[in-house]
């Protein structure tokens with residue numbers, strides 16, 4: 242089980258022995274991982290394995306009890322979420338989180354503000370986002386609540402991109418989506434990877450993960466890493482077995 246990939250450049254996000262807990266319940270035990278620019282690492286595991294807890298520790302929504310999180314070599318372990326966003330680490334939380342009563346455009350503007358984009362640059366940034374997600378351009382004046390589930394997920398991803406991240410943490414983006422939107426979400430993530438983002442992707446669709454989108458796979462079980470390998474070295478059966486072996 243290789244712990245690092247020294248041939249692939251310096252990590253952008255370097256996580257070492259991170260522990261996250263709810264009171265006395267430790268949900269993530271000393272997890273380490275590294276994300277590099279232009280790569281997707283898939284984080285898989287059964288329900289309750291600790292995936293969301295880890296994501297929330299990395300983005301600052303939950304405190305990290307011990308261990309370190311370095312972004313570009315700088316220690317961000319204790320920074321609040323907004324400070325991590327302004328340094329280039331943004332999360333797309335589980336469940337298509339958007340401000341439902343705001344328009345598509347106003348959701349995106351909130352993202353732009355979160356990323357410190359200056360007022361004078363907003364329109365060009367919005368155009369850039371609409372070019373990537375044309376459906377959002379078409380619906381920019383509509384309330385987010387009036388979008389379909391798949392469109393809301395697109396908006397959640399676009400709002401995260403509005404902060405101009407270098408590291409993107411994406412928690413189960415395919416959850417509850419029709420297959421056509423699952424494909425669109427994965428296409429969008431692959432394009433972002435190809436543009437140089439470092440992406441940590443929580444995903445239940447193991448076939449999709451191993452089918453080309455992720456280069457590295459980490460399996461969590463009861464808060465611990467039980468498999469860490471290149472996706473090309475793993476079969477769907479390997480991963481499924483490691484996810485469910487302790488049931």
Ligand SMILES: Nc1ncnc2c1ncn2[C@@H]1O[C@H](COP(=O)(O)OP(=O)(O)OP(=O)(O)O)[C@@H](O)[C@H]1O
Pocket residue numbers: 263266268286287288289290291292293294295
């Ligand atoms: N707010 C909370 N308070 C206390 N315990 C929690 C809380 N949220 C999660 N847990 C517990 O932490 C552990 C990890 O949960 P987590 O949601 O991180 O798992 P997960 O792998 O993301 O699962 P899922 O795929 O169902 O989202 C579980 O035992 C869960 O019951």
